[in-house]
Amino acid sequence: MVMPDTLAFKTARIVDIFQETAEIRSYFLSLEEEEDFQFTPGQFNMLGLPGVEEAAISFSSLAQPGNNFFMHTIACVGNVTSLIERMEIDGKLLIRGPFGYGWPTEEIVGKDILLVAGGVGLAPLRPFLLYCLEKRNQINNLYLVYGARTPEEMVFQKDLMDWQKKEEISTIYCVDKLPEYSSLLPNVGLVTHFLEDLQIDLSRALVCMCGPEIMMRFVARKLLLQGYSEKDLYLAMERRMRCGTGHCGHCQIGAKFVCQDGPIFQYPDIKPFADTML
Ligand SMILES: Cc1cc2nc3c(=O)[nH]c(=O)nc-3n(C[C@H](O)[C@H](O)[C@H](O)COP(=O)(O)OP(=O)(O)OC[C@H]3O[C@@H](n4cnc5c(N)ncnc54)[C@H](O)[C@@H]3O)c2cc1C
Numbered sequence: 072m073v074m075p076d077t078l079a080f081k082t083a084r085i086v087d088i089f090q091e092t093a094e095i096r097s098y099f100l101s102l103e104e105e106e107d108f109q110f111t112p113g114q115f116n117m118l119g120l121p122g123v124e125e126a127a128i129s130f131s132s133l134a135q136p137g138n139n140f141f142m143h144t145i146a147c148v149g150n151v152t153s154l155i156e157r158m159e160i161d162g163k164l165l166i167r168g169p170f171g172y173g174w175p176t177e178e179i180v181g182k183d184i185l186l187v188a189g190g191v192g193l194a195p196l197r198p199f200l201l202y203c204l205e206k207r208n209q210i211n212n213l214y215l216v217y218g219a220r221t222p223e224e225m226v227f228q229k230d231l232m233d234w235q236k237k238e239e240i241s242t243i244y245c246v247d248k249l250p251e252y253s254s255l256l257p258n259v260g261l262v263t264h265f266l267e268d269l270q271i272d273l274s275r276a277l278v279c280m281c282g283p284e285i286m287m288r289f290v291a292r293k294l295l296l297q298g299y300s301e302k303d304l305y306l307a308m309e310r311r312m313r314c315g316t317g318h319c320g321h322c323q324i325g326a327k328f329v330c331q332d333g334p335i336f337q338y339p340d341i342k343p344f345a346d347t348m349l
Pocket of ligand 1: 115124125126127128129130144145146147148149150151152153191194195308309310311329334
């Protein structure tokens, strides 16, 4: 893992902005001070502006060796994110990071990999999915099940269409409500409903999920009942976070700090703690 100077801010310039949905935008950023900025899928930055708090935001892009570009995909929900939403190209953000342990990139060889995402939860999974596609010859089957309330609320629509056409990955997109016409042709229903149809080899399964905790709770329960083993399930946990360095305790779940021990956890690591929804 890359160990940053945890309290030092770096300045990142907004190179481009893409409106994903009515409330979610992707920001393409470049670091002013570093030529080569490396991070792993599932890690996150603390993002802020001078004089305001910070928000934890995952990388939604894959790091490329020798450059300092990265992407964050941000839902406008509160203090920091609504200020970021007002920013334009060439605006400057303060960042600290990268922080945390990411998805199990070391574990993918020979596996059937199932990615399950809900809403903006696809953002932290996107770099892992791109990583799996890069290493496609090392893994067995690759699946993405992605759900949102409506097709308009789905992020990375261009990627979704590309992935839908690729032989290397099997996709199932589903929504709660479907308008008459949708280019993505999603199914109607919850992600849990579509998990039964997948022909996954349980002896070599790896499941990574990110989305609302209620979704992850039901997905985990369903998969465990289907015979998946607990250690094959990885979940991204989100908690209110201040320092990102394991000192303030805001993000604590039992004995674990989401910022330092996570945000990606193996199911057995968080199962014992009563304050999770799992
Ligand atoms: C590791 C990690 C990665 C994340 N990655 C992403 C990402 O890639 N994209 C993304 O969009 N989000 C991501 N998040 C979520 C993001 O950090 C939160 O939504 C964050 O709170 C936004 O900051 P804000 O200041 O804009 O919102 P806040 O002002 O903190 O408000 C956020 C929500 O919390 C409510 N709230 C405010 N104060 C309190 C309080 N004291 N107690 C309880 N609820 C309160 C608000 O009403 C609002 O609904 C991530 C979180 C974590 C921990």
